Amino acid sequence: MSRNYYISHMNDSLKIELEMLLALKELLLKFLLGKENKFEAGVIMRKNQEPIAVIGAGSWGSALALVLADNNHEVRLWSHNEEQVKEINEFHTNKKYLPEIKLPGLITGYGSLPAALDGITNIILAVPTKAIREVIGKMREVLSGPITITHVSKGIEPDTLLRISEMIKEEMPADLLRDIVVLSGPSHAEEVSLRHPTTVTVSSENMAAAEKIQDLFINHNFRVYTNSDVIGVEIGGALKNIIALAAGITDGLGYGDNAKAALITRGLAEIARLGTKMGANPLTFAGLAGIGDLIVTCTSVHSRNWRAGNMLGKGKSLDEVLDSMGMVVEGVRTTKAAFQLAKKYEVKMPIATALYDVLFNGKDAKAAADVLMSRGKTHEMEDLVNILEERNE
Numbered sequence: 001m002s003r004n005y006y007i008s009h010m011n012d013s014l015k016i017e018l019e020m021l022l023a024l025k026e027l028l029l030k031f032l033l034g035k036e037n038k039f040e041a042g043v044i045m046r047k048n049q050e051p052i053a054v055i056g057a058g059s060w061g062s063a064l065a066l067v068l069a070d071n072n073h074e075v076r077l078w079s080h081n082e083e084q085v086k087e088i089n090e091f092h093t094n095k096k097y098l099p100e101i102k103l104p105g106l107i108t109g110y111g112s113l114p115a116a117l118d119g120i121t122n123i124i125l126a127v128p129t130k131a132i133r134e135v136i137g138k139m140r141e142v143l144s145g146p147i148t149i150t151h152v153s154k155g156i157e158p159d160t161l162l163r164i165s166e167m168i169k170e171e172m173p174a175d176l177l178r179d180i181v182v183l184s185g186p187s188h189a190e191e192v193s194l195r196h197p198t199t200v201t202v203s204s205e206n207m208a209a210a211e212k213i214q215d216l217f218i219n220h221n222f223r224v225y226t227n228s229d230v231i232g233v234e235i236g237g238a239l240k241n242i243i244a245l246a247a248g249i250t251d252g253l254g255y256g257d258n259a260k261a262a263l264i265t266r267g268l269a270e271i272a273r274l275g276t277k278m279g280a281n282p283l284t285f286a287g288l289a290g291i292g293d294l295i296v297t298c299t300s301v302h303s304r305n306w307r308a309g310n311m312l313g314k315g316k317s318l319d320e321v322l323d324s325m326g327m328v329v330e331g332v333r334t335t336k337a338a339f340q341l342a343k344k345y346e347v348k349m350p351i352a353t354a355l356y357d358v359l360f361n362g363k364d365a366k367a368a369a370d371v372l373m374s375r376g377k378t379h380e381m382e383d384l385v386n387i388l389e390e391r392n393e
C-alpha cells in the first residue's frame, strides 16, 4: 500500500510527525549523496583546512574558485587589479567576467601576492599564457616552501615553442616546485559558474599529484578524470583554439555546418599529427582534451576564439576584434606557435597555415578557404599512420 494511503488514514498529529520525519530523511539523503549545495549545508560541515590560492581572477580563475568553494575549500582569489579585489570582497561579484554570478563567502579577493601565497601549498594558475612567465616570476619571489601548481591555461609560447608546464619548469626553481598538474577539457567558465554539468581531465608527470587535484575539484556538477599524457592534454587544449578561430571565420563567412564539421574533423587530424610527433598518446585526442574541447570551442557562443573568428569572417580586422573582446583570445598567439611547430616537426598543418596567413599576412579569409579546398588529393589517415610507424621504428 502506498505512503499516501497510510497518511490519509492517520490522525492529524501523527500525520504531521510522519511528514516531518520524511522531510528530515530526504534532507539527510540529499546531504549524504552530495546533492545539497554545500554552503547551505555549511551549518553541519566544517570548511576544509588548507586554503587554496587561485592566481588570476578572470573568467576561468573565478569559475574554478567557485567550484573549489562549492567543495568547501577556502579560496584566496588573487588579482593584479585592486578594483576587482574590492568588488569581490565588498559585493561578492566579478561582473566583468561572470556577470550573472554571486561568489560564495569562502572566496576572498587578494591584491597582495605575498598575502595570497602565505602558507599555501596548492596553487591554481589561471592567467593567459602570455602572462605565465611574469606571474611565476612574482610568485617565486615570495614563496618559501614547495608547492603544487595546477595550470589551467591553454596556449603554447611562440618562438620558444614551449608548453605551459615547460615554461613553469623554466621559471620556478626546482626546490619550490613539488608538482605541476594541467587541468583541461571542454569547460566554458560561464556554464561552470552556473553549475551546469561539465567534464575535464587532469594530468601530471606524477599521477598521485593529478589524483589529489581530481579530489579537490570533483563534485556532482564538475566531473574530473585523470590522464597520464601531459603532452597530449596540453597540446590538445592549446591547439583547439586555433581551429575554433577558423570555425568562427567560416561561420562568419556563412559557410554553414558542413564546413564547420570539416574543420573540426580535419583540425583534429592536424592536432593529432603534431601532438603524436611531439610524443603525445594519439588516444588523448579522442578524449576530453582533444575532440571534447574542440567540439565545445568550435560550436559555443561562449568561446572567445570562435567569437573572434566570427568577427574576422564578417570582415573586421584583427586589431578591431582584439580591442573589442576585453578577454584573452589565446588562439591568435598559438597560431604563430603552431605555424612554427609545423615547420620544426615537419608536420602538415594546412588549416593552421591558412589561418596564419589570414591573421598575420593579410590574406582574405575566402581566398584562404579556397586554398584549403583546392589542395592535392590525400588519404584521410595516411599522415598520422606514417607518424605512428616512424615512432615505432
Ligand SMILES: NC(=O)c1ccc[n+]([C@@H]2O[C@H](COP(=O)([O-])OP(=O)(O)OC[C@H]3O[C@@H](n4cnc5c(N)ncnc54)[C@H](O)[C@@H]3O)[C@@H](O)[C@H]2O)c1
Pocket (backbone or CB within 6 Å): 056, 057, 058, 059, 060, 061, 079, 080, 081, 097, 126, 127, 128, 129, 131, 134, 135, 152, 153, 154, 155, 187, 188, 189, 190, 326, 327, 328, 330
Ligand atoms: N574562460 C574559460 O572558459 C576558460 C576555460 C578553460 C581554460 N581557459 C584558459 O584559462 C586561461 C585564462 O583565461 P580566462 O578566460 O580566465 O581569461 P580572462 O581574459 O577572462 O582573464 C585573464 C585574467 O588574467 C589577468 N591577467 C592578465 N595578464 C596578467 C598579468 N600579466 N599579471 C597578472 N594577471 C594578469 C587578467 O587581469 C584577468 O583577470 C586561458 O589560457 C584560457 O585559455 C579559459
Ligand SMILES: O=P(O)(O)OC[C@H](O)CO
Pocket (backbone or CB within 6 Å): 154, 185, 186, 187, 188, 189, 241, 244, 293, 296, 297, 302, 303, 304, 305, 306, 328, 329, 330
Ligand atoms: O572561450 P575560449 O575560446 O577561450 O574557450 C574556453 C575553453 O577553453 C573551452 O573549453
